[in-house]
Amino acid sequence: MSRNLLPLLILLGAASMPLPATAFELKSVKIDLPDSDKMFEGPGSDAINNNCLACHSAGMVLNQPALSKQAWTAEVNKMINNYKAPVAPEDVGAIVEYLANVKGAK
């Protein structure tokens, strides 16, 4: 390790941020990421709750701006076609309908 210390120290001297004056070592990390238990609410929310929350939390959708029904249809199709969301075909209409109602452009 000592043969690697010198170049690192030279770099440390030239750097603007203080680094520990020892050769850099990494420490193992174990964490728990928080989850969200937020659900979509109101009439017609079953399909979106059942199909969409495996991949992402609801907050992402609720933070979206108001979009046209056409735009929501494109979003749902993108999730299915590009990101392989396993949405039952009979639920697609209900998901779009919910989004257009709750997050629709007025």
Added chain:
Amino acid sequence: MTEKAALRYAVTRRQLLGAAAGVGAMALAKPSWAQTKLNLPLPDGPDARAITTAFPQKGPMILQRTRPPLLETPFEVFDKGVFTPNDQFYVRWHWALIPTDIDVGKFTLTVRGHVNQTLSLSLNDILHGLPSVQLSAVNQCSGNSRGLFQPRVPGGQWANGAMGNALWTGVRLKDVLDKAGVKPGAVQVRFKGLEEPVVADAPHFMKSLDIDHARDGEVLIAYAMNGEQLPLVNGFPLRLVVPGWYATYWVKMLSDIEVLDQPDTNYWTKVAYTIPDTPHASIKPGETDVKMIPINRMVPRSFVTNIASGQKLKAIAPTTLRGIAFGGDCGVASVDYSIDRGQSWRSTNLGEDEGKYGFRQWQTQLTLPAPGAYAILVRCTNSNGVAQPDTPNWNPAGFMRNVVESMNVSAV
């Protein structure tokens, strides 16, 4: 921004600044903000966001999405200096299966594909077997400021805090590729990290760089940011650093490097993260049949960091105006400001140059000549002579916003 949104944001920012100043906390690494919510200046909303401290190794962050995490840096942080603290550096993941237990003794980085010798490098091999280099560079999400697009577009609804600057320590990608021995005929290098999609047949997140770019000596494999190991959610233990390019290329938890002898056609390179091949990647809403290309180099930006929109300033008295700028794919040549809607511009003083790819602080003394309402415009011109445009760009993905920022203040 609507007037109402601007006002709400200003109030929140003043509250934050006031709370921090009250305990003399502006210089501390972790201000003890009591706020749990704030309003972002997003036109027509929804603009309310929670401030979360629930993410391990992270301080107060604006919660855009819990899973997979999208965490925005509170804008006040950018006034502290050119290096963004690790615990408030923004976070953006694509897929929800993120390893949360990384054993540094077991982690390996594979180098394979169109090479003479497949490598399986331990972290020890990387930290102690290759020359160490350091570089200051801005990491900015392609969609930073997407929430400010009008008409609005779907995606992460960021304000301006999906960016940060760090001093990255690591090894040159070139040195790692040379160790494996790139074969003649290599065209691109593809990078993959440990995150995995929830759905098995969904496209694994991968990004590619052209072989000459990958071997330019500036692209790094970083094991430290700002002198410390990366927070797990920022890509521990290894992250690709692509100076001057948008963060989509800065693959987190980098575990696999594949040298390709054919152009990469994977979804994340060919379909996602593409921009119109037009000036400022801009088109008219609804315009179709536009040639799309992968997003690439960043463009210049500048921000005021010490004054909030809506703030009252003293007329006919000097006020310190301060902020940050970055050149994008090169250094900052100048930052100018205007108080007459861009009819005339005055220069500011640039702070120390910590590296052409990093943030540069700027400062000036501003005197508003009479009571009344003003818009303060700030404009960065980079060392390639490219200046921020005075009208916003628009594209359906909400990428590459870099319009001249305008801040409403009143002189009293």
